[in-house]
Amino acid sequence: MYDNGDEYQPDSGEEIRSVARGRASDAARMRVAVAVAVLLGVSACTGLLFPLVWGPTSNARGLAAIVGDSFGLAAVVVGLSVVAWGAGRLWSRSAREKLPEPPVRYGPVSGLGPAQTEFVVRKWIGDGAPTATLLHLAEQSVVRLTLVDDGLWQIEGIGTPQRWRRIDPxxxxxxxxxxxxxxxxxxxxDGSPTSGYAVREGMRAMSDACRSWAARDDLLVPSVRTWIGRATACLCTVLAALGFLGVLGPTILGAPFVAFVIGALGVFAAGTGLRHTPTGRHVWAGAAGFERVLSGRSTTIGSAAVRECFLAAVPYAFTFGVADRWSAQYRRVTGRAAPHPDWYPSTTLYDDETGLQWAAKPHN
Structure with a gap:
């Protein structure tokens, strides 16, 4: 019985069973309704998608819509697909600039900061560039790094205008x-999305500034061959879509265009759109030679065995992502533990999880 608006409570076992049967019947009807809705949805999608797959502009259906009236056409298209894939692969390889092994260099190129050094070598800057730049600024005594709390860092500007003029642009x-x-x-x-977003925006500004600097100093120029390859791959993507929609005839005609795009994916790799000029190759040789020492591909570290020289190279090791290898290289060559800089107020310099590189990690 209902009592003052309270929820209804069955008075007997028969009423409970009746309610249970009603609920079971409702659930069964619900399952049937869902099944019918799913079938209707699948049927609708099938009706929309099958004309696209089997050729909307032709009356042909099934295998004839794919290969046409002759299997000879299919054989020719398969052959063209192999050739197109090979052409795309060759274009991808030509997009990669061939550079010789650089000579060993034990210090950074004069006047180049960490981001510039990485850009000259790789033609782009990675997520390590912001941390490397902050460490470089601290090493140059224009900012002060303070560890406020676990994972919370304060970077404060302390440089005079005269000192800032000595810093790379x-x-x-x-x-x-x-x-x-x-x-x-x-x-x-502090590793939060807010600070990470600010770092990411600063990193984008650095990347744009690096491109402008490299073009202004005639170090890097656009690669015409690579940009033609990119345009061709984009055009082939459109033609492949038209082919698979049946606009060009049997849908197999889209295969050669897809094969070229797959083979030519390398033309879209970072840095392939630029080439070093003769001046740029000279600067690259110095920067890449220094990276060779930092990464441990050289058996000696030369003047970097001196404490001050080693510490000055630490920011550059961070920008290339080889800071741990750089410290291990110092320990292997000198037999001593890597020195700790006075300008870094923590023992977590090489710790990815708690150091500045974690707190200053860029976020999208």
Whole structure:
């Protein structure tokens, strides 16, 4: 019985069984309704998709819509697909600039900051560039790094205008973006999306500045061959779509275009759109030779065995992602533990999880 609006409670076992049967019947009807809806949805999708797959502009259906009236056409298309894939592979290989093994260099190229050094070598900058730049600025005594709490870092600008003039322009762009270019300016890095987004935006500004700098100093120029390859791959993507939709005839006609696109994917790799000029190759030789030492591909570290020289190279090791190998290389060559810089206020310099590189990690 209902009582003052309270929820209804069955008075007997028969009523309970009746309610249970009603609920079971409702559930069964619901399952049937869902099954019918799914079947109707699948049928609708099938009706929409099958004309696209089997050729909407032709009355042919099934295998005839794919290969046409002759299997000879299919054989020719398969052969063309192999040739197109090979042509795409050759184009991908030609997009990669062939450079010789660089001579060993024990220090950074004069006047180049970490981001510039990486850009000259790789033609792009990675996620390690922001941390490397902050370490470089701290090593140059224009910013102060303070570990406020576990994973919470404060970067404060302390450099005078005279000191900032000695800093490379790309590092200055990053400092300006974070608001630490002037004395007293503070940026807080804590690994949060907010600080990570600011770092990402600063990294984009650095990347744009690197491109402008490389073009202005005639170090890198666009690769015409690579851009033609990219345009051709984009055109083939459109033609492949038209082919598989049956617009060009049997849908197998889209296969050669897809084969070329697959083979030519390398033309879209980072850095393939640029080529070093003769001047750029000279600068690249110095930067790449230094990276060769940092990464441990050289058996000696030369003047970097001196404490000050080793510490000055640490930011560059971070930008190439080889900081741990650089410290191991120092320990192997000198027999001593890698020195710790005075400008880094923590023992977590090489720790990816708790150091500055974690706190200043860029976020999208």
């Amino acid at each position: 790309i590092s200055r762009v990053f400092a300006e973006h974070l608001g630490i270019r002037s004395p007293g300016g503070v940026f807080v890095a």
